[in-house]
Amino acid sequence: MMILAGIALIVLVLLGAPLFAIIAAGVLLNFALEGTDLTVIPIEIYSLAEMPVLLAIPLFTFAGYLLAESGAPQRLVRITNAFFGWMPGGLAAVALAMCAMFTAFTGASGVTIVALGGLLYPALRQAGYPERYSLGLVTTSGSIGLLFAPSLPLILYGVVAQQLNIGHPVAIPDLFLAGILPGLLIVVMLSLYGLWQRRGQPAAHIPFSGRAALASLRDAAWELPLPVVVLGGIYSGYFAVSEAAAVTAIYVFIVEVLVHREIRFAALPRLMRESMVLVGAILIVLGMSLASTNYLLDAEIPTRLFNYIRSHVHSALGFLLLLNLFLLALGMMLDIFSALVIMVPLILPIALKYDIHPVHLGIVFLANMEIAYLMPPMGMNLFIAMYRFDRPMLEIFRAVLPFVCILALAVLVITYWPGLSLALIKH
Amino acid sequence: MTERHLPPVLARLVKLVTRTENALLVFMLAAMVLLAASQIVLRNFMGMSVAGTDQALRLLVLWVAFLGAVAASREGRHIHVDAVARWLPGRARAWVGSLTDLFTLVVCLVLAWESLRYLVKSYDTAEKAFGVLPVWVAASILPLAFVLIALRYFLRLVHHVRQGLGREEPEA
Numbered sequence: 124m125m126i127l128a129g130i131a132l133i134v135l136v137l138l139g140a141p142l143f144a145i146i147a148a149g150v151l152l153n154f155a156l157e158g159t160d161l162t163v164i165p166i167e168i169y170s171l172a173e174m175p176v177l178l179a180i181p182l183f184t185f186a187g188y189l190l191a192e193s194g195a196p197q198r199l200v201r202i203t204n205a206f207f208g209w210m211p212g213g214l215a216a217v218a219l220a221m222c223a224m225f226t227a228f229t230g231a232s233g234v235t236i237v238a239l240g241g242l243l244y245p246a247l248r249q250a251g252y253p254e255r256y257s258l259g260l261v262t263t264s265g266s267i268g269l270l271f272a273p274s275l276p277l278i279l280y281g282v283v284a285q286q287l288n289i290g291h292p293v294a295i296p297d298l299f300l301a302g303i304l305p306g307l308l309i310v311v312m313l314s315l316y317g318l319w320q321r322r323g324q325p326a327a328h329i330p331f332s333g334r335a336a337l338a339s340l341r342d343a344a345w346e347l348p349l350p351v352v353v354l355g356g357i358y359s360g361y362f363a364v365s366e367a368a369a370v371t372a373i374y375v376f377i378v379e380v381l382v383h384r385e386i387r388f389a390a391l392p393r394l395m396r397e398s399m400v401l402v403g404a405i406l407i408v409l410g411m412s413l414a415s416t417n418y419l420l421d422a423e424i425p426t427r428l429f430n431y432i433r434s435h436v437h438s439a440l441g442f443l444l445l446l447n448l449f450l451l452a453l454g455m456m457l458d459i460f461s462a463l464v465i466m467v468p469l470i471l472p473i474a475l476k477y478d479i480h481p482v483h484l485g486i487v488f489l490a491n492m493e494i495a496y497l498m499p500p501m502g503m504n505l506f507i508a509m510y511r512f513d514r515p516m517l518e519i520f521r522a523v524l525p526f527v528c529i530l531a532l533a534v535l536v537i538t539y540w541p542g543l544s545l546a547l548i549k550h
Numbered sequence: 551m552t553e554r555h556l557p558p559v560l561a562r563l564v565k566l567v568t569r570t571e572n573a574l575l576v577f578m579l580a581a582m583v584l585l586a587a588s589q590i591v592l593r594n595f596m597g598m599s600v601a602g603t604d605q606a607l608r609l610l611v612l613w614v615a616f617l618g619a620v621a622a623s624r625e626g627r628h629i630h631v632d633a634v635a636r637w638l639p640g641r642a643r644a645w646v647g648s649l650t651d652l653f654t655l656v657v658c659l660v661l662a663w664e665s666l667r668y669l670v671k672s673y674d675t676a677e678k679a680f681g682v683l684p685v686w687v688a689a690s691i692l693p694l695a696f697v698l699i700a701l702r703y704f705l706r707l708v709h710h711v712r713q714g715l716g717r718e719e720p721e722a
Contacts, residue, residue, distance in 0.1 A: 139635040140650035141628035143619075144657040151660060165665040169689050172612040172679075175604065181614055182586060185579065365607075369586035376583070392576045396621055399575055403618020404629050410615075461629045 128152055142461050146411040153418055167414035171406060175365060176285075176295060179278055181402045182368035186375040187229030188398040192386055193379035196238040198343040199225070204246055205339040209331040214250045215260060215317030218243050219267060219310050224350060226268030228371070236265040236507045244512065256320045259522035260313075262508040263530075266493040267313065269459070270306035270486060272299035272357055273367060276459050279405070280485040283467045286416065293481045295364050299357060300547040301482045305490060305537045312529050345378040405460045416468040425472035432473065439477040443538050446470065447491055454495020455502060462492060479541075486544040490534045497523050497530070555712065556705075564705070568624065571698065575617040582610040609679065609688055616695035623702035644713035651707035655700050662696035669693060 129149075136145050147164070154161055171177060190196075199221050207213035222243070226235045240261030247257035269276050277298045284293035340347075353371050356362035362370065380386050386394065419425065436442050453462050467488070474484045496504040499520050508519050537543060556564065585607055592598045622628050635643050669692075672685040679688035712718045 136631050137633050138646050138650050139630045140653050141630050144654040148657050161664045162668040165668040165692050172608045177611050178607055366590050372583050373587040395576050395579050399618035400622045400627055403615050404622045406615035407619040456631050
């Protein structure tokens with residue numbers, strides 16, 4: 124009976140039923156069979172209102188939508204071009220860094236491709252980068268940056284991990300610190316690839332001009348302090364994460380709506396609704412999974428899974444390798460938010476028994492998701508780039524392939540070198 | 551436009567519901583941003599803290615999230631796996647859509663019913679969310695949101711069935 128119900132639910136997932144409804148149905152069925160009072164489900168969902176960090180999610184998302192809608196992406200690209208356009212390999216490197224930062228702040232990887240990628244692509248071509256490389260870079264740009272503060276997936280991993288009461292504190296500022304070196308590793312590796320692409324070509328297509336550089340700086344004078352204030356505030360411990368989110372939201376609002384006036388007041392309700400559609404879609408899945416996590420832990424499912432895996436996989440390294448493959452497959456089907464919310468409660472308790480640090484696990488999880496976004500047939504970035512640049516899927520994938528290989532290499536390093544993630548955390 | 555083929559009275563009603571949802575969502579998000587920002591100003595520059603602000607903010611997150619989820623239902627933008635439907639021809643996709651719509655509709659009605667029972671329970675015990683506000687008021691968004699999501703999936707179901715029967719043009 125339960126097996127039939129399980130198969131029916133999986134079929135419904137594949138047919139495209141909303142995930143929150145699938146999880147809810149699974150929990151309802153299990154609790155009903157056990158004879159548990161079903162009002163525990165709304166009680167669990169209501170506990171969303173008892174998690175102070177969650178406030179950061181709507182605030183950062185709203186700020187990200189404002190940034191993407193404003194002229195901020197143009198100003199960023201202008202600075203990049205003015206300062207680094209002349210440098211061999213410089214433009215690609217800074218474009219990567221810029222995209223990483225933009226993704227970290229806007230949280231959604233598609234936004235970067237649409238808002239920044241569309242502007243960077245012609246700039247890269249003009250600076251003499253091959254077409255295929257440029258296309259690959261802007262498609263990849265959407266997912267690098269997930270490891271940098273204040274990215275939503277990092278925050279969400281912290282939220283889910285804290286719910287599990289695993290005995291280890293998983294502080295969100297720790298996750299932010301842990302992401303820095305692995306994130307830099309990815310950016311540096313991809314930049315070196317950019318440098319190699321430009322080998323043997325004349326250096327300067329765009330001469331450096333001090334005046335243009337200065338003008339571009341003045342242009343973005345309002346946006347430039349934002350990362351400094353927010354990141355400085357979080358890393359120094361001056362702001363809590365939700366406070367940093369509030370500062371970002373109000374600051375971005377003042378700059379883009381009141382100072383630059385690039386977003387009209389009349390457009391605000393639409394933007395607010397659009398951004399909250401994303402927040403609602405994430406948090407309703409989180410709410411359902413709070414209920415299902417409780418059930419999973421009560422039924423000791425992670426322990427049973429662990430015992431099963433334990434009999435086949437003996438070492439932590441073996442487990443991590445298996446995890447890499449599993450997460451890649453998962454990431455091709457699910458978006459990053461639901462993958463986090465659904466799989467972390469299952470995987471984290473098992474990983475702990477293999478003595479894997481929960482913060483390291485979070486970084487590995489997200490690094491894998493960065494690649495999964497780029498894998499056919501389901502990778503979301505491929506679809507977004509396909510629509511944005513109007514190219515066939517196969518061409519996009521061919522362009523992305525070298526990037527995927529480099530990312531895979533980086534993920535292996537991140538996975539098997541826990542020190543890289545944990546070095547900056549105070550013990 | 552899932553409400554295109556409804557009788558005019560119903561269509562107007564749905565439009566009114568949509569507007570109310572939007573207004574509430576925008577108002578609450580604005581309140582959240584302003585409240586969170588003013589709290590930081592008060593705390594860091596004036597050394598003041600207003601009791602209950604934190605709880606109010608957390609509650610606003612719950613409400614905004616569920617109003618956002620209702621808006622997501624309207625546009626079919628809940629998180630889902632697009633593995634099969636993407637590749638199906640129009641009519642078949644419409645029938646698959648009506649199956650998942652029906653499923654979601656039923657689940658949401660059950661959730662709405664259980665949330666309502668929770669509300670009644672906490673009304674009886676006179677539980678308070680923070681200081682003054684009773685839990686049953688704070689949590690009333692749950693049954694409300696699930697009913698509204700169910701309404702949207704009902705409209706989608708009608709739309710998809712009509713497409714399946716060939717009475718409406720399927721989307722390209």
